[in-house]
Amino acid sequence: MIRRLFLWLALVAAPLFSIAAQSPRTDAELDSLTRSVASQLRCPVCQGESILDSPASLAQEMRTLVRTQLAQGKSPDDVKAYFVSKYGEWILLAPPASGFTLLVYALPLAALLLGAAVVFFAVRRWTGAPPPTEETES
Numbered sequence: 001m002i003r004r005l006f007l008w009l010a011l012v013a014a015p016l017f018s019i020a021a022q023s024p025r026t027d028a029e030l031d032s033l034t035r036s037v038a039s040q041l042r043c044p045v046c047q048g049e050s051i052l053d054s055p056a057s058l059a060q061e062m063r064t065l066v067r068t069q070l071a072q073g074k075s076p077d078d079v080k081a082y083f084v085s086k087y088g089e090w091i092l093l094a095p096p097a098s099g100f101t102l103l104v105y106a107l108p109l110a111a112l113l114l115g116a117a118v119v120f121f122a123v124r125r126w127t128g129a130p131p132p133t134e135e136t137e138s
Contacts, residue, residue, distance in 0.1 A: 025071065034067045037076045041066070041083055042093050050093055 025033070035052055041062065043054035051059040051066075062083075069079045080092065089095045095104070 024073075030067060030070055033070050033076060034063065037066050037070070037079050038063050040080065040093055042091050044087065044091070 038052035039050045041051045043049050043051050043056055043059045043062075045056040045058050046054045049059075051062045066079055069082065070076070074082075083091045
């Protein structure tokens with residue numbers, strides 16, 4: 001019975017000691033992580049800029065929220081997942097390459113290859129030897 005009690009206490013106390021052993025992030029680490037995550041999120045107002053670069057007040061509020069969540073111990077992926085749940089995958093400046101968004105990555109490459117092939121065959125045709133012509137004697 002006592003053995004089970006000690007085992008149960010060890011199982012309950014282990015996660016608590018693990019949480020207490022984690023060192024909080026320093027301000028420099030927190031600033032670096034905040035900049036990293038903020039550079040990956042799109043500003044809903046400016047739409048062409050990240051919330052790191054945007055001067056909009058909404059972007060400033062979003063940066064503050066990113067920093068707060070990181071300070072609470074959430075991972076950068078958790079913070080991005082939070083914004084994706086609120087705004088959709090559109091909020092990510094670089095959406096994951098899967099499903100429909102895979103076309104966003106594949107189509108420019110396909111267009112580049114097709115263009116290179118067209119240019120190659122056009123140049124080859126233009127620089128080829130001219131066809132022989134019959135010369136007439138006068």
